[in-house]
Amino acid sequence: MQTMSAHGEGAGFVHSALFYRDQPEYLHGVVPFILDGLRKGEPVLVAVPTDNLALLRDALGDVTAELTMADLCVVGRNPARILGIESAFAAGHAGPVRVVGEPIWPGRTADEYPGCVQHEALVNLAFEGTGASVLCPYDACQLAGDVLADARMTHPLVAQSGSRGSSADYAPDDALARYNQPLPHSPEAVAYVTNTHADLRALRSFAARHAQWLGLSPDGLADLQIIATELATNSLDHTGGACRLALWRHDAHVVCEASDSGRLGDPLAGRRPPAGDAVTGRGLFLVNAMADLVRTHATPTGTTIQVYLRPDPALEVTA
Amino acid sequence: MTRPQGVVPSAAGLIPFAHLGWGYTDRAEFLVQAAAYIADGLKRNHFIAYVGEQSRDELQAELAAMPAIRERLDEIQVTPIEEHYVYLPGSGGVVDAERSVANYVAAARQAIANGYTGFRAVVDAAAVARTPEQRAAMTSLEYVVDQKMAVEPFSALCAYDTRQLGSAAAELTCLHPFTREGASSFRLYAQPGTTFALTGEIDAAIDALFATTLHRTWALMQDDPVMVDAQDLQFISHRQLVALDHCARADHRTIVLRTNQRVVTRLVGLLGLTHLRVEPVTDQN
Numbered sequence: 001m002q003t004m005s006a007h008g009e010g011a012g013f014v015h016s017a018l019f020y021r022d023q024p025e026y027l028h029g030v031v032p033f034i035l036d037g038l039r040k041g042e043p044v045l046v047a048v049p050t051d052n053l054a055l056l057r058d059a060l061g062d063v064t065a066e067l068t069m070a071d072l073c074v075v076g077r078n079p080a081r082i083l084g085i086e087s088a089f090a091a092g093h094a095g096p097v098r099v100v101g102e103p104i105w106p107g108r109t110a111d112e113y114p115g116c117v118q119h120e121a122l123v124n125l126a127f128e129g130t131g132a133s134v135l136c137p138y139d140a141c142q143l144a145g146d147v148l149a150d151a152r153m154t155h156p157l158v159a160q161s162g163s164r165g166s167s168a169d170y171a172p173d174d175a176l177a178r179y180n181q182p183l184p185h186s187p188e189a190v191a192y193v194t195n196t197h198a199d200l201r202a203l204r205s206f207a208a209r210h211a212q213w214l215g216l217s218p219d220g221l222a223d224l225q226i227i228a229t230e231l232a233t234n235s236l237d238h239t240g241g242a243c244r245l246a247l248w249r250h251d252a253h254v255v256c257e258a259s260d261s262g263r264l265g266d267p268l269a270g271r272r273p274p275a276g277d278a279v280t281g282r283g284l285f286l287v288n289a290m291a292d293l294v295r296t297h298a299t300p301t302g303t304t305i306q307v308y309l310r311p312d313p314a315l316e317v318t319a
Numbered sequence: 320m321t322r323p324q325g326v327v328p329s330a331a332g333l334i335p336f337a338h339l340g341w342g343y344t345d346r347a348e349f350l351v352q353a354a355a356y357i358a359d360g361l362k363r364n365h366f367i368a369y370v371g372e373q374s375r376d377e378l379q380a381e382l383a384a385m386p387a388i389r390e391r392l393d394e395i396q397v398t399p400i401e402e403h404y405v406y407l408p409g410s411g412g413v414v415d416a417e418r419s420v421a422n423y424v425a426a427a428r429q430a431i432a433n434g435y436t437g438f439r440a441v442v443d444a445a446a447v448a449r450t451p452e453q454r455a456a457m458t459s460l461e462y463v464v465d466q467k468m469a470v471e472p473f474s475a476l477c478a479y480d481t482r483q484l485g486s487a488a489a490e491l492t493c494l495h496p497f498t499r500e501g502a503s504s505f506r507l508y509a510q511p512g513t514t515f516a517l518t519g520e521i522d523a524a525i526d527a528l529f530a531t532t533l534h535r536t537w538a539l540m541q542d543d544p545v546m547v548d549a550q551d552l553q554f555i556s557h558r559q560l561v562a563l564d565h566c567a568r569a570d571h572r573t574i575v576l577r578t579n580q581r582v583v584t585r586l587v588g589l590l591g592l593t594h595l596r597v598e599p600v601t602d603q604n
Contacts, residue, residue: 223582230557282558
């Protein structure tokens with residue numbers, strides 16, 4: 001695994017958590033960050049939840065036309081997708097960029113939260129050595145103390161009550177390790193083992209047949225067939241061994257789990273858009289972009305990836 | 320109108336001008352299919368050509384052994400394959416696709432002029448598909464002849480002996496609108512109103528076959544944009560979409576996939592492809 005620099009800062013890279021208690025503090029912390037970036041000619045991405053997006057629109061007025069805005073309640077439901085959005089924004093501009101990224105809000109579920117912490121930790125790795133400035137607001141009143149403690153581990157800088165300082169608890173690798181936990185399984189799961197590429201057609205038939213029974217819509221089935229194929233192909237290509245694919249229903253989602261004996265060496269795999277000319281390496285990126293949630297557990301002897309899909313994805317909105 | 324296509328269990332009972340790619344391991348099983356295809360053609364008053372690697376006498380003996388055919392042997396043109404196609408000089412058996420197809424078209428038109436309702440060939444073609452060079456030339460022939468078959472009254476059962484060709488037979492059977500189960504999981508064939516149609520399932524299992532087919536046929540497609548009828552494409556993974564995009568970009572052209580499948584549109588958008596786009600199928604196109 002790649003390790004991160006002591007402060008998560010490269011040449012000009014700044015990654016700060018902003019602990020706010022109310023809307024005035026939110027605006028007081030975020031708006032100057034945005035305006036300062038615009039003054040310096042730095043493109044700004046604002047990727048925050050719906051309510052705070054509206055708050056910033058009201059506060060900034062016409063200035064919003066100069067910003068790229070993304071509602072993370074829509075495009076960032078899957079935390080493993082957010083880095084792709086932020087990275088694509090940075091890659092689309094030559095110089096330093098600014099990002100307001102708020103991946104964690106009070107409505108996040110327990111299933112989603114580990115992925116959010118992993119995202120925050122990986123921001124340091126993804127932007128290291130760039131001139132990017134990333135500000136991550138945290139609702140200090142509504143979020144639990146553990147969440148704020150995690151934010152101190154994933155951000156080299158923390159701002160609150162109008163001042164900013166280094167985080168003594170900054171340890172993103174430890175945060176990644178803490179949330180790299182075995183994933184829950186279901187005794188009701190049905191499974192199919194893909195041993196060679198020739199099994200992929202049968203895998204898709206299996207996935208469609210069982211997911212239909214689990215309540216996935218026709219659009220959802222088409223998405224699942226892509227996802228199952230990409231996960232199995234990834235396993236076959238990178239481990240040389242088999243991929244076990246399991247399906248079950250979990251609350252409002254259909255879960256598709258792929259497990260193999262490979263070691264996921266790159267924690268950023270699938271989280272950033274692949275290079276323009278690359279033919280391979282896009283499978284996990286697509287899975288992250290299409291899923292409602294992607295959870296991963298990686299060990300030296302095996303990798304498990306769980307993909308959560310809503311029964312009817314017709315409501316999805318792409319970035 | 321959409322051209323009929325499909326994976327079929329036998330050569331019997333197809334549409335009048337069905338172009339069928341048939342890989343076989345059992346010669347007797349092939350002869351059963353050939354007999355059904357010929358008998359259907361005779362019933363429709365098609366001119367029939369029977370072509371194979373064997374001598375003329377051996378081929379005639381095969382026909383004579385077919386119960387439904389033996390009474391009408393003198394109505395069937397029997398030709399050894401070395402006489403049937405035109406070959407590139409000094410190539411050691413590489414077909415001249417352009418001239419061979421021109422001969423097909425001329426023969427079909429002559430058949431119509433002579434009072435037949437069509438021209439139908441049964442060609443056992445493994446002898447001209449053993450090497451990669453031969454298969455590249457046969458790819459050209461199959462691709463171009465299928466374009467003609469989509470609009471002219473002729474058809475063919477193209478048989479490939481997989482005992483001789485192995486999995487390479489799929490390089491040619493995939494170029495037919497009709498095949499048998501297990502021949503190739505995808506098919507690329509002519510569709511009037513578009514450059515070609517793509518159907519079936521395309522994933523990593525046939526990545527190399529798809530790349531070879533695309534490489535060999537691309538130069539034969541003059542359209543820009545290259546219009547692909549993908550409405551019956553059941554599955555395509557991102558690698559092949561990227562391969563199509565790269566192919567078009569390298570040639571400064573664009574590929575348009577015509578389909579109403581939401582997932583294909585979504586994939587193309589997520590991949591950020593620049594030379595491949597998706598267009599919905601409407602009554603107008």
